[in-house]
Amino acid sequence: MIIDGRKIAREINAKSKQRVATLKARQVTPGIAVILVGNDPASRIYTRTKHRLAQKLGIASTLYHFPADVDQATVLRQVRRLNQDDQVDAILVQEPLPGQLNNEEIVNAIDPAKDVDGLHPLNLGRLFAKQGGHYPVACTPRGIMDLLDRYQVPLEGANVVIVGRSLLVGKPMLALLNNRNATVTFVGRHTKNRSELTRQADILIVAAGVPSLIKASDIKVGSTVIDVGINRLSSGKLVGDVDYISVLPKARLITPVPGGVGPMTVAALMSQAIDLAEWRRAAGQYLVG
Amino acid sequence: MIIDGRKIAREINAKSKQRVATLKARQVTPGIAVILVGNDPASRIYTRTKHRLAQKLGIASTLYHFPADVDQATVLRQVRRLNQDDQVDAILVQEPLPGQLNNEEIVNAIDPAKDVDGLHPLNLGRLFAKQGGHYPVACTPRGIMDLLDRYQVPLEGANVVIVGRSLLVGKPMLALLNNRNATVTFVGRHTKNRSELTRQADILIVAAGVPSLIKASDIKVGSTVIDVGINRLSSGKLVGDVDYISVLPKARLITPVPGGVGPMTVAALMSQAIDLAEWRRAAGQYLVG
Known part of the structure; x- marks a missing residue:
């Protein structure tokens, strides 16, 4: 099944529009x-x-x-x-x-109360610590969590492999999934046995910025594959970090590129900007330090 | 080989004493x-x-x-x-x-500039983001990094499994090892295939608070095993989270309990308190927010 990021992003945007009107x-x-x-x-x-x-x-x-x-x-x-x-x-x-x-x-x-990208270390630390209260979270991981939840992908106890350890995607993704009691493995350029690890993943999240890095032989049958990559080939074509055509028949769920994670990131950004507007006006709810 | 936490802690403490005198x-x-x-x-x-x-x-x-x-x-x-x-x-x-x-x-x-346990979300976030500059880090993971370095355990590209995801040990340990380009898997109570994962670990760090949770059959031959647990049995005996006697012959390096991680934690705490005293007095070096 192909995850329709555009459709879910549209739903979030429709809700955002209502919230702005309110x-x-x-x-x-x-x-x-x-x-x-x-x-x-x-x-x-x-x-x-x-x-x-x-x-x-x-x-x-x-x-x-x-x-x-x-x-x-x-x-x-x-x-x-x-x-x-x-x-x-x-x-x-x-x-x-x-x-x-x-x-x-x-x-x-x-x-930190205006940090819509969730990149300020205070916000990242609160997320990593699984603190309560309101604070912003990086938008791409936030959008991915939405996708996983909408498609009812079980997270607790799931083996998740995240390929790519960036501040904007990999790290907050790790924190969010760990906070939902997934078992997370964090894979980077220095990992020696990447394919061995990705083949064990119930959920594979790829944010490496390398076109077609993940092939069918790198994934587990029936897994959920989330492709964060957006790479433009010399032909002008946009492709992800996952070799979509070969992986598609092996995965249970997969995000296309474009139309998967991309639209969710922008939708999550807008939704979070509205959150920040609401939180700032609900005095005392946003406690920093 | 048994890691001698007491000896290394003594060396750190001797250095701390000199630093205080200065x-x-x-x-x-x-x-x-x-x-x-x-x-x-x-x-x-x-x-x-x-x-x-x-x-x-x-x-x-x-x-x-x-x-x-x-x-x-x-x-x-x-x-x-x-x-x-x-x-x-x-x-x-x-x-x-x-x-x-x-x-x-x-x-x-x-x-945050006095947070000697490194638990403030700003400090945790800076660590997780691998920011530059001076900031405190949780003392047990800091002590463990010292042990791994003193015994020259290769970290880059190593497969590390951390059992236990606490704020005081597991989470900062994950950040420190990831910052050194280890491939880290974060295992908790909800993990379904714990033994399968720990058996893949070049370095296994156990901070679960469960006596003898890890047996010989749970580890890889020749691995490094760091036992953070300190559990008092009804007999009064102190034991770790690792079944020391059975694991000892299979590991290349192992920390005993007591005398492994414990003394390092207190030594790291004192060393870090001195760091904080130095940093606070080196105006402008400690930048928060």
């Missing part, structure tokens, strides 16, 4: 601020996709576009200004940033 | 404040062990001992007072806390 009736318009540096073509496309969806849902979206050679102090000043701006509920710094910028310092400067 | 020559005495609630016998023993070692090393150690029925506000007030106290470099809240107290709120209230 907030607007209370004179609140959720606001997203996006910081984009330079002219990376993929980043510009992602940024535009987010901006258009925000507008469609009634979320105020502002883009702060800096030249590629902007200095650290300028970006930090912008982040701090957005932290103070009561119209802004969600701050997003589009990665990758050019080399002269200190990514870590910029992420750490974002108000 | 600080004292600069009119700085590192200070630890321990908050103990109630009369749990094990907690009282741990607290006394820490206090004695601190004294031996020249670290100022103060115990704040509250009755078992203390309320949340009183503990929080004490934590905040210690946050403000310039004589205090390291704050430790001895767990477990009685049921009326909100553990999470208390940990979140500790100044």
Whole structure:
């Protein structure tokens, strides 16, 4: 069975639109601020996709576009200004940033209550610690959890293998699945027996950024395969990290690329921006430190 | 080969004593404040062990001992007072806390720069994100990393299985080993095929709190076995989570209980309290948020 990310994303977006309308009736318009540096073509496309969806849902979206050679102090000043701006509920710094910028310092400067990407270490730590209360979580893993739940994939006691250990996908994915009592194996470039490990996975999540890294021989019959990769081939074709055609008949559930995880990430981002707007206004519910 | 935790802990403690002497020559005495609630016998023993070692090393150690029925506000007030106290470099809240107290709120209230147990979500998040700069890390995993390094156990690409997913041991252990490019599998109570997984481990770390949970048939020949468990049998005997006698001939390296991980934890705690004293005085080096 093919997981229809577009359909579920549409449902989430429809709900987001209603939630924005409810907030607007209370004179609140959720606001997203996006910081984009330079002219990376993929980043510009992602940024535009987010901006258009925000507008469609009634979320105020502002883009702060800096030249590629902007200095650290300028970006930090912008982040701090957005932290103070009561119209802004969600701050997003589009990665990758050019080399002269200190990514870590910029992420750490974002108000954790406005950290819509869930990348601030305080939010990541709360997730990893399985703390209670409200805090944002990285949007791609959040979207994947939604997919797994909608398709009723059992998580407790399931053997999950995550290929790719990035801060934006692999690490929060590990935390979310561990918090649901899955048994998680975390696989990276240095793993010696990757195929042996992936073949044991009831649920395989691949976020490696390598076209067709996972073949049919790397998966377990009847498993659930979530492909986070979006790679553009020289032919122009978009493919995932999973060799879709060969894996499809062996998997029980699989996400296509495009139309799987991608639309869920943007839907989760918007949904979480609305969460942040609601949480910030429910005084005392968001406790940091 | 049996890992001699006592010997390595002695070496670390000797170094700590020198470091304290150096600080004292600069009119700085590192200070630890321990908050103990109630009369749990094990907690009282741990607290006394820490206090004695601190004294031996020249670290100022103060115990704040509250009755078992203390309320949340009183503990929080004490934590905040210690946050403000310039004589205090390291704050430790001895767990477990009685049921009326909100553990999470208390940990979140500790100044991350004084969080000697590395339990504050900001510190846990920085570790999980593999951030640069100085921040504290949970002491038992820190001690275990020291043992693995002293015995030159290769970590990069090694298959590691961690049994037990606690905040104090399992989770930071996972982060530390992942940051060294080990392939980590995180096993808990809900894992269905625990023995199958542990048998694949080049390095097996057991922190489950179940006497003799791991038998010889659960381990790989030639593996490194780290036993974090300290369980007192009804006979009064202390045993680990690993069935030491049967596992010993099959492992390449193994920690005994007692005398393995235990002494390393306390040594790491003292060493980290001195780190915190040094970092706080090196202005600007400890950047939070």
